[in-house]
Every structure is written in C-alpha cells, then in structure tokens.
Amino acid sequence: MEEGLKLKKGLIEHCHAHVEERLTTITSSLRSIEESRNGETKSSAGDKFETGRAMMQMEEAKLNAQLGEVRKLQETLAGVRETASGDRIATGSLVATNRGLYFLAVGIGKVKLGGRTIFCTSLGAPIGQQLHGKRVGEHFFFNELEFEVLGLV
Numbered sequence: 001m002e003e004g005l006k007l008k009k010g011l012i013e014h015c016h017a018h019v020e021e022r023l024t025t026i027t028s029s030l031r032s033i034e035e036s037r038n039g040e041t042k043s044s045a046g047d048k049f050e051t052g053r054a055m056m057q058m059e060e061a062k063l064n065a066q067l068g069e070v071r072k073l074q075e076t077l078a079g080v081r082e083t084a085s086g087d088r089i090a091t092g093s094l095v096a097t098n099r100g101l102y103f104l105a106v107g108i109g110k111v112k113l114g115g116r117t118i119f120c121t122s123l124g125a126p127i128g129q130q131l132h133g134k135r136v137g138e139h140f141f142f143n144e145l146e147f148e149v150l151g152l153v
Contacts, residue, residue, distance in 0.1 A: 001084070001153065004094060004151070005082065005083070005084070005153055006114075007113065007116065007153075008082060008094045008153050009082045010113050010114060011103045011105070011111065011118060011120065012077065012080055012082060014111055014120075015077055015080075015103075015105055015106050015108060015120060016077055018108050019073045019077060019106065023067075023070050023074075026063050026066050026070060027067070029059075029063050030060065030063050030064070030067070033059060033060050033063070036056060037053070037056055073106045076091065076105060076106055077105060079091065079092070080092035080105050084153050085153065087135055087136070087152075088133050088134070088135055089104065089132055089133060089134045089135075089149070089152055090104070090123075090133075091104055091123055092104065092105055093131075093152050094153040095131055095149060095151070096149075096150040096151040096152065097147045097148060097149055097150060098147060099145060099147050100118075100119060101116060101118040101119065102118070102120075102121060102127065102128075102131060103118050103119070103120045104121060104122065104123055104128055104131060104132075105120060105122065106120060106122055107121050107124075107125050107128075108120045126142070127142055131149075134149050135149065136149050136150065136152060137149065
C-alpha cells in the first residue's frame, strides 16, 4: 500500500508538471501572436495583411480553446488526493489490472515512473469509462481483452 501511495504521489507530480508545461507553451504562443499583431502595420498589400491577420485570429482562437482545456485539467488535478481513493475506482485512483497500471486523472498517455509503466487517462476516455466504479476482483472487457481489477490506491 505504501509503495502504491508513493507511486501515486509521483504520478500526481508528473501530471502537474506536464500540465504546467502545456500551459507555459500555450501562453507563450498567445503572447507571440499578440506581439505580431501589435507590430504588424497595414501596408499597400491590403489583402495580404488581412489574410495574415485572419490566420493569426484563427490560431489565437485555437490556442484559447487549448488554454481552456488545460485549465480544466488543472481543476481535475487539484481534486486528486495523494491518499487512498476508497474501494471503488474514481478520479485519482491508481489501478492495478492484469493488463497494466492505470492512473485516472488526466489523459497524458504512457508514463514511465519508478521503473514502471503507467497509463495516465481520464474518466472520459473509453478505458476510464470501463474502469469507473469497479472494485477489486471485478472483470470487464475492453477491445476484446478481459481485464481484472487487482488492486487500487
């Protein structure tokens, strides 16, 4: 149990670092767009100016949407506790199955930590939906493979 809690703490820290890195990248890109827009002056090639401005606005809108997603990930992580998550799988659970370890918080994919491979996923992902609410000893099928919940922290 203690080893599981230690691994869970490391996963929480890793997920926080990953989300912060994404946040930094997005805010840096938004700042760059704003600087470009402020530095751009209307020239005699008006169509070229308007096209460039429209492309910047589309990129800015895309980055703002990503920023909203990252903020939701931050909110999710803020609710994840380092303590054991109870007897049912929920957000923040570290789950051992016969097919690997799963951490249900944010979907950042495969993480190698402490010599182990853990799949970080969210409850919204298909595997997260299958795991949600299960208890130790329960079975389910996913992608035509049988999974058994062996333990959870």
